[in-house]
Amino acid sequence: MRIRRTQRAAEGVAGYLFLLPFLLWLLIFFAYAFVRSVYFSFTDYNLFQPPVWTGLANYLALFREPLFLTALRNSLAFALVVTPAQTLLAFLLALVLNQKLRGILAFRSAYYMPSVTSSIVITLIFIWLYQRQGAINYLLTLGRAYGHLVLAGLALLVLFQLAQVLLERRRGLPAGWTDPVLGLSSLFLAVGAVAALVAAGVLPLARPADPVSIIWLNTTDRFPQGPISAPIPLIAIMLMNIWTTAPTFMLLYLAGLQDVPRELYEAAAVDGAKPWQQVVHITWPQLRPVTFLVLTLGLIGTLQMFDQVAIIGDQAPLQSTITLAYYVYHNAFPPGAIPRLGMASAAAVVLAVLTLCVVWLQRRVLRY
Amino acid sequence: MFRITHLPVRGVALMLAVAIVCASLLVAAVPGPAQAKERVVRVSGWGGTDIAIVEELIDRFVKPQVAKEGIVVKYEPVADEFSTYLMNSLSAGTAPDLFYVDIYWSHGVFASGAVEPLDSYLAKSRVLKARDIVPDLLKAFTLNGKIYGIPKDFNTLALFYNKDLFDAAHVPYPNANDNWNTLTEKLRKVTNKSKGIYGIALTPEFARFGAFAYAAGFKPFDAQGHTDLSQPAFADAFKWYTGLVREGIGVLPADLGQSWGGGAFATEKVACAVEGAWMLGFLRDQAPNLPYGVTLLPKNPKTGKRGNIIYTVSWSMNAASKDKDAAFRVLEALTSPEAQQWILERGLALPSRAKLANNPYFQKGTPEAQANKIVFAGASDGYVYPFSFGKYGGDWMTPINEALAAVMSGKATADQVLPDLTARLRQLTK
Numbered sequence: 001m002r003i004r005r006t007q008r009a010a011e012g013v014a015g016y017l018f019l020l021p022f023l024l025w026l027l028i029f030f031a032y033a034f035v036r037s038v039y040f041s042f043t044d045y046n047l048f049q050p051p052v053w054t055g056l057a058n059y060l061a062l063f064r065e066p067l068f069l070t071a072l073r074n075s076l077a078f079a080l081v082v083t084p085a086q087t088l089l090a091f092l093l094a095l096v097l098n099q100k101l102r103g104i105l106a107f108r109s110a111y112y113m114p115s116v117t118s119s120i121v122i123t124l125i126f127i128w129l130y131q132r133q134g135a136i137n138y139l140l141t142l143g144r145a146y147g148h149l150v151l152a153g154l155a156l157l158v159l160f161q162l163a164q165v166l167l168e169r170r171r172g173l174p175a176g177w178t179d180p181v182l183g184l185s186s187l188f189l190a191v192g193a194v195a196a197l198v199a200a201g202v203l204p205l206a207r208p209a210d211p212v213s214i215i216w217l218n219t220t221d222r223f224p225q226g227p228i229s230a231p232i233p234l235i236a237i238m239l240m241n242i243w244t245t246a247p248t249f250m251l252l253y254l255a256g257l258q259d260v261p262r263e264l265y266e267a268a269a270v271d272g273a274k275p276w277q278q279v280v281h282i283t284w285p286q287l288r289p290v291t292f293l294v295l296t297l298g299l300i301g302t303l304q305m306f307d308q309v310a311i312i313g314d315q316a317p318l319q320s321t322i323t324l325a326y327y328v329y330h331n332a333f334p335p336g337a338i339p340r341l342g343m344a345s346a347a348a349v350v351l352a353v354l355t356l357c358v359v360w361l362q363r364r365v366l367r368y
Numbered sequence: 369m370f371r372i373t374h375l376p377v378r379g380v381a382l383m384l385a386v387a388i389v390c391a392s393l394l395v396a397a398v399p400g401p402a403q404a405k406e407r408v409v410r411v412s413g414w415g416g417t418d419i420a421i422v423e424e425l426i427d428r429f430v431k432p433q434v435a436k437e438g439i440v441v442k443y444e445p446v447a448d449e450f451s452t453y454l455m456n457s458l459s460a461g462t463a464p465d466l467f468y469v470d471i472y473w474s475h476g477v478f479a480s481g482a483v484e485p486l487d488s489y490l491a492k493s494r495v496l497k498a499r500d501i502v503p504d505l506l507k508a509f510t511l512n513g514k515i516y517g518i519p520k521d522f523n524t525l526a527l528f529y530n531k532d533l534f535d536a537a538h539v540p541y542p543n544a545n546d547n548w549n550t551l552t553e554k555l556r557k558v559t560n561k562s563k564g565i566y567g568i569a570l571t572p573e574f575a576r577f578g579a580f581a582y583a584a585g586f587k588p589f590d591a592q593g594h595t596d597l598s599q600p601a602f603a604d605a606f607k608w609y610t611g612l613v614r615e616g617i618g619v620l621p622a623d624l625g626q627s628w629g630g631g632a633f634a635t636e637k638v639a640c641a642v643e644g645a646w647m648l649g650f651l652r653d654q655a656p657n658l659p660y661g662v663t664l665l666p667k668n669p670k671t672g673k674r675g676n677i678i679y680t681v682s683w684s685m686n687a688a689s690k691d692k693d694a695a696f697r698v699l700e701a702l703t704s705p706e707a708q709q710w711i712l713e714r715g716l717a718l719p720s721r722a723k724l725a726n727n728p729y730f731q732k733g734t735p736e737a738q739a740n741k742i743v744f745a746g747a748s749d750g751y752v753y754p755f756s757f758g759k760y761g762g763d764w765m766t767p768i769n770e771a772l773a774a775v776m777s778g779k780a781t782a783d784q785v786l787p788d789l790t791a792r793l794r795q796l797t798k
Binding site: 046047048049131132133215218219220314315317318319333334335336337338339 | 449451452455456458459472473475476477479480481482622623625627756757759760761762763766770773774777779
């Protein structure tokens with residue numbers, strides 16, 4: 001017995017010894033820094049003169065400052081749009097990439113690329129894409145000129161498919177609405193019909209249209225107009241951010257998909273569940289823990305968005321892109337002026353409390 | 369859960385844990401390389417094109433001068449966010465002995481008490497006297513009567529024009545006699561909507577607009593340090609500057625897919641741009657075949673004066689430097705007449721020593737020498753203010769820039785934004 005006890009005690013010591021370096025690191029760089037920040041948030045401090053206690057003055061000043069309120073609105077809008085969008089995109093990507101296809105690994109690597117590329121590099125590339133005569137406006141211009149052909153083709157595709165399925169059924173053959181073989185022939189028919197319509201002059205090849213010249217970054221405009229709107233540069237960052245973070249969460253969903261028992265799908269198939277019913281009633285509920293994790297990480301990440309705003313920098317007006325995390329930095333090192341550490345710390349504390357509240361709310365809603 | 373049952377394994381695990389902890393503690397305790405007895409002076413500034421220049425400057429003019437006194441110069445450029453780096457290192461006590469201070473953020477650094485006043489050193493020095501330096505530049509680095517930095521060089525704004533576009537439209541080039549009205553007429557004639565040619569590229573920034581506001585007689589701060597934008601001079605300049613764009617004579621660089629006036633000028637779609645000598649290197653690289661000329665900014669028709677903004681950078685000394693005499697010896701060498709002559713002749717920047725104004729370099733006929741001459745002259749012609757807004761820094765300009773952007777992009781009129789703008793600046797500087 002006694003040997004057992006000393007043995008166990010020694011094991012405990014070994015465990016704590018292993019933990020010690022990380023605990024020290026955590027204590028110095030997180031716990032100590034956090035406590036200091038909270039203290040600074042109640043003081044007037046510029047890095048040079050010793051901090052002067054001012055009580056709640058910084059917090060009161062924050063909520064009176066238009067730039068802070070703008071940052072707060074921008075951060076909330078960013079989190080509310082980006083988190084659901086990237087979660088849904090990640091889920092769909094994972095479903096697609098979970099198929100047993102030849103060369104699926106190559107596709108998985110390709111879709112994962114945006115997440116392993118440095119966000120600095122991606123932001124610089126997007127600054128180019130978003131230019132007035134950049135690739136995104138060019139694609140939109142193409143869409144405006146040739147979009148009617150795509151729309152006509154889609155409409156014809158649906159029509160041909162309907163006609164073919166009805167014909168098959170009249171012959172007494174079982175044909176689903178999304179029968180792939182019929183779909184393929186409908187697609188060829190639709191493409192041919194569009195080509196014929198263009199050749200006959202019924203449809204113009206390209207509609208005359210001015211090139212799209214949306215200003216994505218250097219503008220203070222908002223979209224859509226009305227009470228619920230976001231600055232266009234912020235929307236540009238949202239699109240970029242969804243694109244770069246969705247693949248990371250896709251990886252979590254892919255891992256989760258491996259754990260869904262095969263038998264559930266087999267039983268559902270026996271009961272006659274269609275593929276989309278299997279996704280809605282088996283896959284999605286089974287992935288609930290993963291969704292919880294993805295939403296939590298997504299909310300924390302989006303509320304604390306900093307790097308892409310910082311890199312876009314002078315390319316867009318400050319009030320159109322500023323987020324809370326960037327507001328903290330902007331106050332710690334205001335351009336051309338002396339640091340305002342008190343204000344920066346107060347904003348950082350507000351950001352931390354806000355993040356905690358939002359994640360707590362999300363836990364309550366999902367009840368996990 | 370697995371349990372360590374065999375003694376040897378447990379022993380190994382314990383030893384490993386102890387070893388890791390010891391190693392992590394050791395790393396922190398290892399002493400740095402032993403301090404040599406030489407007098408080390410650390411010099412720092414921002415990176416970019418400055419690195420090659422300062423390296424050569426130190427090798428050619430500083431090291432030979434100070435080596436015999438046992439002073440070793442260590443150059444430590446910082447690639448990005450230099451002012452952030454400097455604020456941090458000054459407050460943490462790890463700052464270099466000599467460093468750049470940009471006039472734009474100089475006030476906060478000087479007021480912090482972390483920068484050494486240089487008056488007593490200048491009084492003792494045999495080679496560097498306060499009277500050697502262009503007075504307006506030295507004044508810009510003076511706070512409460514004390515000199516906190518020796519300007520290393522400076523820049524002002526000038527009017528760059530594209531000779532081809534003026535020739536094609538049969539319009540005479542802008543010249544030093546132009547005022548706002550005559551220049552507007554010239555620009556109107558050069559503008560050609562069908563070819564997409566604009567008269568002038570104007571950015572919605574006080575950093576350019578300010579020169580015109582000053583020309584009209586606008587004073588950024590009154591004797592009490594308040595800002596009053598209700599001065600008629602400010603509204604006059606605001607309406608003229610934004611009106612050029614609203615009339616279609618001027619264009620925002622952003623509308624040409626460019627981020628600054630120089631970029632717009634290089635597209636050859638605009639006939640004029642308001643920039644400083646930093647344009648020269650840019651045009652040499654980006655538009656080597658663009659035939660350009662440079663002239664002084666136009667005069668305000670009412671005051672008959674020009675305005676301008678001085679952009680300048682100083683060498684300043686760390687108040688916590690261990691060997692201030694050595695640091696000042698290095699500062700003397702960095703700003704010596706020979707060093708400044710070399711910088712000027714290389715066309716790198718304009719010198720801050722007053723005597724170099726009559727340098728033969730300025731008499732050369734090359735466009736670059738001419739441009740430098742105009743930029744040098746701009747510092748002492750009319751109402752000239754340094755690019756500095758005291759303790760307010762960028763916060764002082766932000767409301768003005770926003771108002772300029774709103775009017776120049778057509779979202780509001782000058783009369784709509786000016787009352788609110790006046791109130792915001794009054795609130796900021798109250």
